Amino acid sequence: MFTEAQLYSPVTQGADGDVTVHLSDQHPGVHDPVYRSRRNAIAAMALEYRPGDPVPRVDYTAAEQQVWRIVSRELARKREKYACTEVIEAAERLGLPSDHIPQLDEVTAKLVPLTGFRYAPAAGLVPLRQFFGSFADRTFHSTQYIRHHSAPLYTPEPDAIHEILGHANQLASPRFAALYETAGAAVSRLETERALKFLADVFWFSMEFGVLREHGEARCYGAGLLSSYGEIEEFRDADLRPLDIHAMGTVTYDITHYQPVLYCAESITEIEDVVGEFFETVTDETVARLKGVQPI
Numbered sequence: 394m395f396t397e398a399q400l401y402s403p404v405t406q407g408a409d410g411d412v413t414v415h416l417s418d419q420h421p422g423v424h425d426p427v428y429r430s431r432r433n434a435i436a437a438m439a440l441e442y443r444p445g446d447p448v449p450r451v452d453y454t455a456a457e458q459q460v461w462r463i464v465s466r467e468l469a470r471k472r473e474k475y476a477c478t479e480v481i482e483a484a485e486r487l488g489l490p491s492d493h494i495p496q497l498d499e500v501t502a503k504l505v506p507l508t509g510f511r512y513a514p515a516a517g518l519v520p521l522r523q524f525f526g527s528f529a530d531r532t533f534h535s536t537q538y539i540r541h542h543s544a545p546l547y548t549p550e551p552d553a554i555h556e557i558l559g560h561a562n563q564l565a566s567p568r569f570a571a572l573y574e575t576a577g578a579a580v581s582r583l584e585t586e587r588a589l590k591f592l593a594d595v596f597w598f599s600m601e602f603g604v605l606r607e608h609g610e611a612r613c614y615g616a617g618l619l620s621s622y623g624e625i626e627e628f629r630d631a632d633l634r635p636l637d638i639h640a641m642g643t644v645t646y647d648i649t650h651y652q653p654v655l656y657c658a659e660s661i662t663e664i665e666d667v668v669g670e671f672f673e674t675v676t677d678e679t680v681a682r683l684k685g686v687q688p689i
Contacts, residue, residue, distance in 0.1 A: 401518040401536075401550050404436050412437040414517065420549055422541035435538045439516035448498045449514055449537075457539040458493055464545055464554050464622065465491040471625045472562070477605055477612035479661055480619065483507075483565035494553065497535055500561050508570035512561070521589050525596070528577025531570070533560060546622040549649075559620030563600065568661055569614070572600065575672040588680040591642040592672070598641040598656050599668045604633060605658040614661075624651050633657040636667045639683050 403415045414432040422428035431454075438449040453461075469491065472481060487503050489495060495503075497512040504510045508531070515534040524534055535556035540548035548555065563569050576596055583589050603615035611629050618625050632654045634640070641656055658664045 402432075404440070404517040406437075406440060412440060412516070417549065420541070421544040421547070425541065425543075428541055432538055436516040439514040439537060442514050444513070448496070448501070448512070450496045450498070451494075451537050453494050453539070456542045460539050460542055460545040461494045461554065462492060465489070465558060467546065467622055468558055468620065468625075471622070472619060475613055475625050475628075476619060477607050477614045477661070479566050479568060480562060480614050483569070484562040487562060487565035489557065489561065494539065495557065497537065500535075500557055504561060504564060507565050508567050510564045510570055510573070512556075521593055522580055525589070525593065526577055526580040528573040529580065530577070531574060533564065533573075535560070555616070555620040559616030562619060563614065563616050568665065569600070572665065572669050572672065575669055576600075579672050579675050582676055583680075585677050585680070587684070588675070588677045591680045591684065592675060594643070595638060595641045595668065595671060597646075598644075599636075599664065602628075602652055602655055603658070603664065604628060604631075604655050605660060605664065607660075611657060614664075627651050628655060631655045636663060638667065638671050642680070642683060 402417065402420065404412065405415065406412050412433050414429070414436050416423040416429065416432070422432070435451055438451070442449055472484060476484075486507060489500070489503070497514060501511045504512070510531045510533055512533050512535045513527070515536050517536065519534045527534060533556075535553065536551060537553050540552045540554065564573065576592065579592060580589065583592065597617075599615070601615045601617040604611050604613050604618070606612070611633060613619060613625060613628055618628055628651075631652055634654060634656050636656050636658050644654065646652060646654070658667070
């Protein structure tokens with residue numbers, strides 16, 4: 394299991410209203426005052442947002458737009474080579490721009506006719522209950538910042554490239570969008586943090602880092618793989634194991650390295666039958682029972 398706060402740079406707001414994004418010492422932009430100021434400003438816009446307000450639009454810089462163009466081009470090539478057909482066809486229907494960063498309301502305008510999902514801004518880490526629970530209303534909380542220009546093909550945290558090129562291309566599939574919604578509906582049944590964390594870990598090994606077999610080859614469908622320039626090339630070398638809800642919810646893993654163990658379905662139908670059934674029926678009692686089983 395992992396601590397989800399590791400995925401994001403913490404965001405704080407002082408008594409004076411100033412917003413600060415706390416980058417780690419290893420972050421590519423930690424010593425760039427312009428980038429740090431930029432991150433603070435974008436986070437502040439997201440914190441001011443309230444449901445029903447117009448989604449804040451970011452005036453992206455030329456450097457940020459260039460990062461998007463580089464990554465979008467490279468990931469499109471890798472998606473065609475390594476992603477499953479369902480994702481490739483969904484991405485084609487969605488038609489995200491490759492020449493500029495789409496605003497979140499642009500992503501929503503493209504997604505709603507396909508699957509009804511809408512994007513809402515997030516300053517950084519969204520609490521698990523809010524993040525997953527919003528899926529029930531077909532809402533996805535997304536960051537708006539872009540990774541540092543010195544490392545366009547790398548980010549230590551989910552940025553708009555991950556949220557859009559990874560998740561939106563996945564959410565454009567009605568079958569995958571339905572799995573998100575089912576996971577979101579489960580949150581209202583879960584009272585314990587233990588159960589919520591178990592659901593988040595199953596989601597991690599399916600919708601974030603999921604793999605399936607197609608025409609005898611391992612293909613990816615997880616948003617984390619679809620948006621990672623490096624890991625999308627390496628996932629076939631992982632230990633690909635059959636879907637196993639108990640293992641997916643209890644295995645220990647490190648988010649700072651490529652995942653050495655992934656869970657591979659034989660088809661999207663199996664994902665719906667196994668992972669979808671778990672999302673549809675999970676309760677606190679289910680998780681307590683599963684966590685009480687000793688792994689083989």
